[in-house]
Amino acid sequence: MSRRLLSCLWCGREIIESDAGRRRRYCRQSCRQRAYEHRNSLKGTGIPDDSVVLSAHEAANLADRWFAARCAAEDVATAIDEGATLEELRALGKALVELARDAERLR
Numbered sequence: 001m002s003r004r005l006l007s008c009l010w011c012g013r014e015i016i017e018s019d020a021g022r023r024r025r026y027c028r029q030s031c032r033q034r035a036y037e038h039r040n041s042l043k044g045t046g047i048p049d050d051s052v053v054l055s056a057h058e059a060a061n062l063a064d065r066w067f068a069a070r071c072a073a074e075d076v077a078t079a080i081d082e083g084a085t086l087e088e089l090r091a092l093g094k095a096l097v098e099l100a101r102d103a104e105r106l107r
């Protein structure tokens with residue numbers, strides 16, 4: 001299965017494509033505005049204007065969300081090893097998908 005995530009260039013959240021119109025780069029107007037302000041703030045700094053700059057707090061939160069997703073994946077693996085029921089696996093799988101989806105965002 002090969003799918004590509006179309007994600008907002010500012011916040012990283014998934015962009016839901018509307019079937020008409022050109023490809024969107026931001027999930028919402030406020031993200032477009034924040035990205036514009038960010039590009040302006042980088043002028044003259046030598047930092048490429050397409051850089052993804054996260055605060056230490058945002059980076060730590062991103063790492064925390066991925067860690068939660070990894071723990072949920074390990075829970076699924078453990079449950080399989082221990083012969084969990086389909087119902088238990090279904091619940092663990094659902095939790096994993098939700099955490100992984102939350103981990104996609106940058107901010």
Ligand SMILES: [Zn+2]
Pocket residue numbers: 008009010011012013026027028031
């Ligand atoms: Zn966004």
